[in-house]
Amino acid sequence: MTHHPAIAQLLTANAQWAKDVELLEPGFFQESAKGQAPHTLWIGCSDSRVPESVITGAKPGDIFVNRNVGNQVNLNDDNMLAVLTYAVEHLGVEHVVVCGHTECGAAAVCFGACSSFIPGQMPVTIPTDAAESPLNRWLAPLTTLAAGLQISSAPANEALPLLVQENVKAQVDNLCRSEVIANAWANGKSPKGKEVWVHGWVYNVASGTIRDLGISRGPK
Numbered sequence: 288m289t290h291h292p293a294i295a296q297l298l299t300a301n302a303q304w305a306k307d308v309e310l311l312e313p314g315f316f317q318e319s320a321k322g323q324a325p326h327t328l329w330i331g332c333s334d335s336r337v338p339e340s341v342i343t344g345a346k347p348g349d350i351f352v353n354r355n356v357g358n359q360v361n362l363n364d365d366n367m368l369a370v371l372t373y374a375v376e377h378l379g380v381e382h383v384v385v386c387g388h389t390e391c392g393a394a395a396v397c398f399g400a401c402s403s404f405i406p407g408q409m410p411v412t413i414p415t416d417a418a419e420s421p422l423n424r425w426l427a428p429l430t431t432l433a434a435g436l437q438i439s440s441a442p443a444n445e446a447l448p449l450l451v452q453e454n455v456k457a458q459v460d461n462l463c464r465s466e467v468i469a470n471a472w473a474n475g476k477s478p479k480g481k482e483v484w485v486h487g488w489v490y491n492v493a494s495g496t497i498r499d500l501g502i503s504r505g506p507k
Contacts, residue, residue, distance in 0.1 A: 379479030
């Protein structure tokens with residue numbers, strides 16, 4: 288048994304949760320073990336305050352997940368592409384949601400760095416890290432986006448919500464340019480026979496509510 292209190296609490300809570308679920312819905316875990324059929328792929332931020340299943344009231348098995356720093360959809364990222372391909376072409380999800388959130392640390396640090404952005408050069412978002420560090424490479428597109436919005440002189444309480452929203456829109460655009468989504472739309476349905484829709488949302492950390500940005504896209 289672990290001697291670390293925080294970890295011990297997680298294990299204890301898990302045992303109680305499993306017991307409660309089995310009591311309320313007998314056989315749930317046995318059914319779950321037979322396979323998954325999620326209806327949604329969630330591409331969200333790794334922020335610990337934005338657990339997708341909790342904030343949407345979803346059950347295990349409802350949502351397939353890819354979370355990363357700043358909810359990025361990088362079309363050169365094999366991890367994201369593998370998740371997207373598996374979700375759409377093998378699991379048959381019908382919805383892909385990109386969800387950003389308020390009070391985003393990634394957006395804040397990129398906003399802070401955009402004033403020193405030099406066109407044609409990869410931005411160094413976190414100057415205390417090496418220029419080619421994984422975090423600087425990962426955040427470069429978001430810092431570039433922030434610079435393009437020309438918000439460096441704006442107050443943070445105005446600039447950050449805008450950057451969070453525009454980041455979601457940009458990642459939805461990236462998703463729609465992916466081969467997986469383009470093929471599903473060109474064929475009318477995914478290889479699993481499902482129409483595929485892409486959505487952009489923002490979660491408000493202070494209120495616990497999700498805002499649909501109204502930018503959903505689907506088959507023509």
